[in-house]
Amino acid sequence: MAESEWHETQIRIRYKDTDRMGVIYYGNYLTFFEVGRAELMRHLDFPYAEVEADGYILVVTEAKAKYYANVGYDSLVTVKTRIAMVRHASVRFEYEVVDEAGKLLVSGHTAHACLNKELKPARMPSELKKIIEENIES
Amino acid sequence: MAESEWHETQIRIRYKDTDRMGVIYYGNYLTFFEVGRAELMRHLDFPYAEVEADGYILVVTEAKAKYYANVGYDSLVTVKTRIAMVRHASVRFEYEVVDEAGKLLVSGHTAHACLNKELKPARMPSELKKIIEENIES
Amino acid sequence: MAESEWHETQIRIRYKDTDRMGVIYYGNYLTFFEVGRAELMRHLDFPYAEVEADGYILVVTEAKAKYYANVGYDSLVTVKTRIAMVRHASVRFEYEVVDEAGKLLVSGHTAHACLNKELKPARMPSELKKIIEENIES
Amino acid sequence: MAESEWHETQIRIRYKDTDRMGVIYYGNYLTFFEVGRAELMRHLDFPYAEVEADGYILVVTEAKAKYYANVGYDSLVTVKTRIAMVRHASVRFEYEVVDEAGKLLVSGHTAHACLNKELKPARMPSELKKIIEENIES
Numbered sequence: 001m002a003e004s005e006w007h008e009t010q011i012r013i014r015y016k017d018t019d020r021m022g023v024i025y026y027g028n029y030l031t032f033f034e035v036g037r038a039e040l041m042r043h044l045d046f047p048y049a050e051v052e053a054d055g056y057i058l059v060v061t062e063a064k065a066k067y068y069a070n071v072g073y074d075s076l077v078t079v080k081t082r083i084a085m086v087r088h089a090s091v092r093f094e095y096e097v098v099d100e101a102g103k104l105l106v107s108g109h110t111a112h113a114c115l116n117k118e119l120k121p122a123r124m125p126s127e128l129k130k131i132i133e134e135n136i137e138s
Numbered sequence: 139m140a141e142s143e144w145h146e147t148q149i150r151i152r153y154k155d156t157d158r159m160g161v162i163y164y165g166n167y168l169t170f171f172e173v174g175r176a177e178l179m180r181h182l183d184f185p186y187a188e189v190e191a192d193g194y195i196l197v198v199t200e201a202k203a204k205y206y207a208n209v210g211y212d213s214l215v216t217v218k219t220r221i222a223m224v225r226h227a228s229v230r231f232e233y234e235v236v237d238e239a240g241k242l243l244v245s246g247h248t249a250h251a252c253l254n255k256e257l258k259p260a261r262m263p264s265e266l267k268k269i270i271e272e273n274i275e276s
Numbered sequence: 277m278a279e280s281e282w283h284e285t286q287i288r289i290r291y292k293d294t295d296r297m298g299v300i301y302y303g304n305y306l307t308f309f310e311v312g313r314a315e316l317m318r319h320l321d322f323p324y325a326e327v328e329a330d331g332y333i334l335v336v337t338e339a340k341a342k343y344y345a346n347v348g349y350d351s352l353v354t355v356k357t358r359i360a361m362v363r364h365a366s367v368r369f370e371y372e373v374v375d376e377a378g379k380l381l382v383s384g385h386t387a388h389a390c391l392n393k394e395l396k397p398a399r400m401p402s403e404l405k406k407i408i409e410e411n412i413e414s
Numbered sequence: 415m416a417e418s419e420w421h422e423t424q425i426r427i428r429y430k431d432t433d434r435m436g437v438i439y440y441g442n443y444l445t446f447f448e449v450g451r452a453e454l455m456r457h458l459d460f461p462y463a464e465v466e467a468d469g470y471i472l473v474v475t476e477a478k479a480k481y482y483a484n485v486g487y488d489s490l491v492t493v494k495t496r497i498a499m500v501r502h503a504s505v506r507f508e509y510e511v512v513d514e515a516g517k518l519l520v521s522g523h524t525a526h527a528c529l530n531k532e533l534k535p536a537r538m539p540s541e542l543k544k545i546i547e548e549n550i551e552s
Binding site: 159164165166168169172195197198199200201202203204205 | 435440441442444445448471473474475476477478479480481
């Protein structure tokens with residue numbers, strides 16, 4: 001299947017991100033996914049803030065994470081993000097979070113529906129859809 | 139000085155609330171302060187959601203916490219909250235968080251300014267101010 | 277397939293739980309899942325804190341959530357939790373989060389592996405496994 | 415009074431950081447303070463992770479924040495941090511968080527006590543104290 005290339009962004013693990021096991025709390029990886037897709041969209045010159053400024057939101061309809069390993073305070077993790085699929089009114093991002101040695105910590109995906117200001121399903125802004133399609137390799 | 143009586147609400151500590159020291163992350167006490175004042179206002183029959191529904195917000199202008207002790211996962215803490223002062227356009231809450239044995243963990247206060255929908259300073263809803271004044275002992 | 281009965285626990289939505297859309301941030305549902313399984317285990321007289329006190333941890337290996345609707349500040353949501361499967365060294369919880377009218381907001385599951393103090397896969401404490409099996413209807 | 419120079423670090427505001435007012439939740443500034451002091455200590459070549467690796471912790475004994483303005487999603491804020499005071503067993507950090515135009519959003523401080531592995535008050539590692547003193551201008 002066609003996907004965009006992985007876009008990478010780094011996150012320094014804060015004390016706040018850890019739990020009493022000494023590693024990243026499992027739910028926080030969904031925040032890291034958010035950072036990953038935000039930075040991918042900024043890289044595509046269509047920051048998510050612009051999507052909302054244009055009157056649309058990409059609401060999350062599904063999120064999944066598989067946990068293989070974990071790291072603790074002050075680690076520098078890399079969130080790799082790519083777009084796995086785009087349709088008229090939905091988009092799907094895939095993620096891999098790796099540690100400084102490149103070891104896979106967590107993989108996952110999020111699915112999003114495009115809604116308009118009235119929170120009704122809507123076609124994505126055509127410019128955004130075009131940019132995404134151009135970045136999905138065939 | 140006159141203050142309202144302490145209102146008590148209990149919070150069960152989640153894994154999410156802890157950090158790698160095994161105890162509550164220091165910033166999370168400000169969330170517990172939020173819970174404390176929300177439950178105090180509900181107890182006064184003027185839930186904070188109503189304040190906002192009426193077109194006002196009580197924005198935080200200052201927050202302070204002193205940390206004496208801490209507890210970990212699954213502890214049941216009690217947040218004691220009282221109103222220390224109310225003026226036309228501001229209010230001040232005081233807090234004490236204690237553990238199950240009544241030991242003081244954290245004390246603190248928050249100061250709030252009343253803003254209207256345009257985010258300009260505004261007099262508090264008169265009904266709210268009256269309720270608060272009635273609950274501050276003289 | 278056999279599952280335990282749904283156990284219900286309520287959570288009051290804090291300002292902290294919301295994001296700028298005015299509703300619960302998607303990642304916070306994983307915290308609510310944590311509260312759901314903690315309260316289910318307490319209900320089964322085997323609080324998760326005891327599992328760790330006995331030298332085991334139930335580390336999350338997978339988490340999934342499907343998002344159907346969402347609610348905002350001060351809402352009272354109910355987290356329904358049940359055990360869908362238990363094996364020698366793993367357990368799977370299922371969740372449904374509903375609003376005050378019983379409307380489904382989010383469904384999902386988490387899978388957990390049992391590790392010992394050395395963070396190696398381990399059989400679950402036999403007492404815990406027995407309690408869980410007794411609560412899974414056949 | 416003598417203080418170290420301001421050290422600056424930038425934080426991109428996540429959706430997760432906002433609340434339903436559309437701006438940064440007040441308690442999250444304490445997380446930003448954490449990031450500020452961690453990066454200041456890294457800049458001084460004594461990362462906080464090393465303090466803990468050496469068997470010490472700098473536990474927070476007091477935190478205060480004054481809120482002047484706020485910003486929303488995708489803003490880039492700068493956390494300015496300096497050391498205001500160091501004693502044998504305690505240290506005090508000061509913070510200013512400003513927006514992209516340099517406007518002051520929040521100012522504050524945290525006070526920390528040095529504890530050893532047994533969580534008893536302890537003198538700070540002498541190397542750390544020396545580094546800090548050298549960075550406080552007289």
